[in-house]
Amino acid sequence: MAEIPGSVAPADAAPRISVIIPSWRDAENLGVLLPKLAQFESVAEIIVVDASGDDASERFAGEYGARFLKCGAPNRGAQMNLGARAARGDVLIFQHADTALDEAHLREVGAALRDPRIIGGAFYRKFDRRHPRLRWLEHVARFLTRNGGSLYGDQSVFVRREVFERLQGFAEIPLMEDMEFSRRLRAAGKIAVLDPPVQTSARRHEREGAWKTSLKNGLFILLYRLGVSPQRLHRWYYGLAPSSQNERTRTAVVPREEKRAE
Secondary structure, eight states: OOOOOSSOOOTTSOOOEEEEEEESSOHHHHHHHHHHHHTOTTEEEEEEEESSOOHHHHHHHHHTTOEEEEOSSOOHHHHHHHHHHHOOSSEEEEOOTTBOOOHHHHHHHHHHTTSTTEEEEEEEEEETTOOGGGTHHHHHHHHHHHTTOOOOGGGOEEEEHHHHHHTTSOOOOSSOHHHHHHHHHHHHSEEEEEEEEEEEOOHHHHHHOHHHHHHHHHHHHHHHHTTOOHHHHHHHHHTOOOOOHHHHHOOOOOOOOOOOOO
8 A cells, every 4th residue: 555645746646545435334344345455556545434333344444554433423425524534645535345446446547537627437337146137237327327327336436635625525414425426526527437347245135135126226216316305215215213303404324234226
């Protein structure tokens, strides 16, 4: 893992990349991801922002040279903002713990950002051990992403640091923080969607059923696009009872797993 010098890097130098990983009981995933990231010279720093108080996650972070920050409540937007404030790199990559990130991906980020017009972007996606009858969704997702669709959190979203600060980071909402940020990022300038695709774990599809999970995720994305609030969607998604007005407007949320129309 490369060191971040105190001086500003020359304009033609490779970007200093900070990888920010929001975590909730992700020790197993971190145990796979962090050893790989620690080997890459292009990664200037790794920041794990944990909201579970998981000792194993903290131990893995220390073992592989990552900074470990604690967030008071599980909220991906808040966790990623906390990590970004602590980061010192020129480029921020927001990385899910269960999504693979290889050296080839980092090379593509550096190559894309040699174009000063590119402000950020993400990767296309593929899935491991997918239900074979759902593989066609990968092609649909590629088409949508290439033609203005949302950039989701499990696509290893990257952004120039100054752009992220200008956009004032992620909205600290219970769900759909990635879709909300994607809309603003696309509006701010030119983005790049890159190959090779990143691979995300399909364990949830396998556990809950691929069709059921995909249809449920697609429905909630549609409802969000139709204007249903993230707070209400969060209650529906997790079967929570309505709470007081104050509780409905808080950004802190209960533990969750990622949801996507995959």
